[in-house]
Amino acid sequence: MLGDIETFLPYPWGRESFLATLPRFLPPSVSKVIKDPVEAMRVRLSQQTTACYGFPLAIQLLAFEALPQLLCKIPDGARTATFLDEPTACKDIVTILSVQDILAVEADAAVSSFSLDRR
Numbered sequence: 741m742l743g744d745i746e747t748f749l750p751y752p753w754g755r756e757s758f759l760a761t762l763p764r765f766l767p768p769s770v771s772k773v774i775k776d777p778v779e780a781m782r783v784r785l786s787q788q789t790t791a792c793y794g795f796p797l798a799i800q801l802l803a804f805e806a807l808p809q810l811l812c813k814i815p816d817g818a819r820t821a822t823f824l825d826e827p828t829a830c831k832d833i834v835t836i837l838s839v840q841d842i843l844a845v846e847a848d849a850a851v852s853s854f855s856l857d858r859r
Contacts, residue, residue: 757798809848813841 774780804810811817814836845851 761799807845807851809845809851810837810841813837813845 774783
């Protein structure tokens with residue numbers, strides 16, 4: 741595609757990224773091992789961790805922009821070293837927000853809610 745800039749630039753990259761990311765947040769497809777879809781979902785949601793790469797970073801950035809209270813919950817938030825600056829910093833998994841952090845922000849009176857539903 742890079743050989744044809746006229747086609748590359750108007751391509752709906754955001755939509756494609758969204759469509760590729762969405763299945764990560766949906767219930768799992770029917771399992772061959774677990775026949776009950778509710779049980780399969782329970783098993784999937786009970787995992788301690790999940791890996792999600794790429795576009796979810798954009799979702800995180802949107803959340804941080806919409807809810808600046810989340811930024812205050814990030815430990816060592818002022819640290820801006822990147823993988824290129826400190827390759828060994830990425831050797832361990834780092835959880836930047838806990839469920840408790842998110843629930844605390846959700847309960848914050850300063851947080852307002854809105855709907856994207858335009859009906």
